[in-house]
Amino acid sequence: MGSNHMEENEQAVLFQKEGKGKVYVSGRSGSGKTTLLLKRLHFLKEEGISFQHVLNLAAYKEDTRHLEHLWTASYDPLEEEKGPTFKTIYQFCYQVLHRYHQLHGTTLPQVSRDFRLQVSKMIQEFFNVRLNHYELDEVYRKLCECKGSLMVNSEIAKISYPGIDFLYLYQQLEAYKQQRSLMSYEDLMAQAYQCLLKEPALCEQLRSHYRYIHVDDAQNLSFAAYMLLRLITDDDTSIVLFIDNDQYAGAHAPYRMSYEDFQAAYPQVRKVVLSQNYRCDANIDEMIQKFMHSDHDFQLKDDSVVRFITAKDLDASYRNALVLAKNNPGMTFLSREHFTLLPLADLLDQEGIPFTVSDFHSFFRDDTIHDLIALFHLMIDPKDLRSFVAVQKKIGFALSERALGEIERLLQRDDTLDIYSAIVNSSIRSSAKNRVIEHIEQIRIAQRLDSIKLLLYVLTKLHYEDYIKAKGVTMRNPNILVFATMAQRYPDPKELLRRLGELAEIKDDQRHAITLYDFSQVKGKVFEEACFLDCLDAFYQIFPDQEQERRLLYSVLSKVSKRMVFLVAKSAFMQRMLPHAFISDLYHLMKTNDEAPKHNEKKEKQPTRSNLRPGKRIVHKTLGVGRVRRVFLEDDEIEIVFADGIAKRLKLSACLEASMLAFR
Numbered sequence: 001m002g003s004n005h006m007e008e009n010e011q012a013v014l015f016q017k018e019g020k021g022k023v024y025v026s027g028r029s030g031s032g033k034t035t036l037l038l039k040r041l042h043f044l045k046e047e048g049i050s051f052q053h054v055l056n057l058a059a060y061k062e063d064t065r066h067l068e069h070l071w072t073a074s075y076d077p078l079e080e081e082k083g084p085t086f087k088t089i090y091q092f093c094y095q096v097l098h099r100y101h102q103l104h105g106t107t108l109p110q111v112s113r114d115f116r117l118q119v120s121k122m123i124q125e126f127f128n129v130r131l132n133h134y135e136l137d138e139v140y141r142k143l144c145e146c147k148g149s150l151m152v153n154s155e156i157a158k159i160s161y162p163g164i165d166f167l168y169l170y171q172q173l174e175a176y177k178q179q180r181s182l183m184s185y186e187d188l189m190a191q192a193y194q195c196l197l198k199e200p201a202l203c204e205q206l207r208s209h210y211r212y213i214h215v216d217d218a219q220n221l222s223f224a225a226y227m228l229l230r231l232i233t234d235d236d237t238s239i240v241l242f243i244d245n246d247q248y249a250g251a252h253a254p255y256r257m258s259y260e261d262f263q264a265a266y267p268q269v270r271k272v273v274l275s276q277n278y279r280c281d282a283n284i285d286e287m288i289q290k291f292m293h294s295d296h297d298f299q300l301k302d303d304s305v306v307r308f309i310t311a312k313d314l315d316a317s318y319r320n321a322l323v324l325a326k327n328n329p330g331m332t333f334l335s336r337e338h339f340t341l342l343p344l345a346d347l348l349d350q351e352g353i354p355f356t357v358s359d360f361h362s363f364f365r366d367d368t369i370h371d372l373i374a375l376f377h378l379m380i381d382p383k384d385l386r387s388f389v390a391v392q393k394k395i396g397f398a399l400s401e402r403a404l405g406e407i408e409r410l411l412q413r414d415d416t417l418d419i420y421s422a423i424v425n426s427s428i429r430s431s432a433k434n435r436v437i438e439h440i441e442q443i444r445i446a447q448r449l450d451s452i453k454l455l456l457y458v459l460t461k462l463h464y465e466d467y468i469k470a471k472g473v474t475m476r477n478p479n480i481l482v483f484a485t486m487a488q489r490y491p492d493p494k495e496l497l498r499r500l501g502e503l504a505e506i507k508d509d510q511r512h513a514i515t516l517y518d519f520s521q522v523k524g525k526v527f528e529e530a531c532f533l534d535c536l537d538a539f540y541q542i543f544p545d546q547e548q549e550r551r552l553l554y555s556v557l558s559k560v561s562k563r564m565v566f567l568v569a570k571s572a573f574m575q576r577m578l579p580h581a582f583i584s585d586l587y588h589l590m591k592t593n594d595e596a597p598k599h600n601e602k603k604e605k606q607p608t609r610s611n612l613r614p615g616k617r618i619v620h621k622t623l624g625v626g627r628v629r630r631v632f633l634e635d636d637e638i639e640i641v642f643a644d645g646i647a648k649r650l651k652l653s654a655c656l657e658a659s660m661l662a663f664r
């Protein structure tokens with residue numbers, strides 16, 4: 001009661017006559033920030049302020065739609081009046097740039113979402129360094145940060161990354177974009193700011209037009225965006241940030257604006273702190289608060305709102321999801337990675353259970369999957385020249401274009417030949433021929449293998465694994481595990497290919513009951529009941545920076561109000577799987593709660609090779625506090641994520657012998 005009353009008093013700053021002032025509204029997920037924003041807009045309307053002079057910014061398009069929907073539902077159910085408009089910061093910056101280029105008669109560059117591929121090529125070309133998916137992600141984020149934080153060259157030059165001259169890379173990327181008249185989302189914000197600096201008249205126009213600025217989910221803004229807002233505000237402009245710095249902020253160089261920084265930018269800022277969680281069940285709220293803040297005083301009353309279900313393998317885990325879907329038509333299924341939804345979509349489709357899945361076709365666009373499908377086609381049909389051409393270099397056959405041309409002619413002339421007999425009959429150099437001949441017998445035997453054995457065969461015996469390894473893809477990668485799950489489900493390779501073909505045709509726009517989303521699609525959505533499909537370490541290796549991963553999981557968890565289920569599998573594709581460290585944390589948090597006070601006070605045992613398990617909180621004598629992420633007993637290594645979110649691999653025996661580790 002007391003705190004509610006306090007909050008009301010604090011909120012009153014948002015409802016002063018004429019609604020002026022600068023306010024920093026900070027509140028965790030579900031604390032009512034968006035609700036308060038809408039209430040404030042309604043208040044301004046009642047005060048007679050025209051929405052024309054109000055700029056409402058949100059992070060994503062999905063959020064703007066959600067806000068429009070909420071406004072109509074709460075304040076204008078009959079849709080009688082023109083309501084407030086909501087824009088993303090990117091839309092706003094684009095409009096600023098558009099005006100600027102119109103004034104100068106220049107052409108506005110095109111916005112392109114992602115330059116990752118280009119950056120990867122540049123790194124290979126200039127520094128002869130091949131980065132895997134995660135390393136590339138890290139470098140790309142740093143590049144984005146340089147732009148979003150308006151860094152000057154001398155600051156960029158201080159960034160170090162093994163084998164890469166960072167400033168040179170940054171400058172090359174800039175030159176690449178400029179030559180092609182392209183820009184990224186970070187450029188959009190930085191350029192809009194720079195254009196306003198150069199064009200005071202445009203700045204003044206915007207300043208006198210927008211007298212009220214609201215930013216929902218302000219944790220997503222970049223530093224450049226904040227600087228831009230600074231330019232279009234004066235002493236009389238009201239600017240209100242609604243912010244939760246715990247939540248995952250998007251990929252476009254987010255800047256965590258603290259209250260102190262905001263205060264430094266604007267004198268006389270007021271602060272409103274919202275501390276309730278109106279959305280989630282109290283026990284879920286306890287769990288997510290403890291998950292984000294280890295010092296939170298954890299008080300759990302009922303752990304039944306959160307369930308963990310372990311299956312013997314990944315296929316069985318998806319079957320558990322199917323049972324949940326049958327019994328709970330209102331349940332939403334969430335996955336960390338987009339295409340890990342595919343095996344569930346397959347089961348739902350088989351059972352005729354209506355579902356909606358938004359574009360899991362990335363699975364079919366994935367290079368490795370493309371190759372595996374071609375390899376399977378080739379194994380089933382040794383005359384399939386198209387598939388052979390697509391993969392032959394990747395499995396070390398390395399036949400020249402000329403040789404392929406000759407094989408094609410031989411096949412056309414004699415339809416009793418398959419590719420391998422054509423190669424034997426051809427005039428191709430014997431060294432090249434022999435590379436294929438040594439496999440022919442086995443390839444013919446492989447035609448009779450079941451899908452899983454065939455997958456193993458192409459990966460190991462045909463050495464496709466060597467090819468993907470060089471690109472940083474291992475047998476534990478989600479795409480391989482999903483393919484293997486489907487292979488296990490459809491033992492006949494022909495049937496497997498047929499089914500994958502069918503699934504590739506499933507359209508995105510089905511309007512059905514059960515919904516399947518990956519984490520990136522959760523924006524602007526809330527759920528009563530959710531099942532987390534792929535809670536495995538192998539599926540969560542997305543951000544090298546674990547703090548980001550934690551924030552992302554927190555943002556998703558906090559959108560589930562009543563009940564959640566986590567699915568874990570013990571194995572996949574004959575490999576032992578581990579639950580992701582964060583899911584393990586949640587599990588231990590919920591399950592050990594009963595004994596927690598007594599148990600925790602007892603001194604933990606000394607760490608040993610057998611009790612150092614993923615999720616354990618430890619202290620390292622020199623590196624400080626951290627959490628065990630993985631233990632590689634065979635390699636005598638332990639991977640620990642330290643407080644700064646960076647994972648380090650250490651020699652396990654050295655740590656134990658020198659008593660470097662203790663449990664927390």
Ligand SMILES: Nc1ncnc2c1ncn2[C@@H]1O[C@H](COP(=O)(O)OP(=O)(O)OP(=O)(O)O)[C@@H](O)[C@H]1O
Pocket residue numbers: 027028029030031032033034035036244277278279558
């Ligand atoms: N004062 C309140 N009393 C009761 N319910 C509230 C109150 N404020 C908000 N709610 C409800 O709580 C839920 C969460 O509110 P809201 O979406 O505004 O939170 P939020 O802080 O914006 O969350 P997020 O950061 O996750 O977007 C909504 O269902 C909303 O209707």
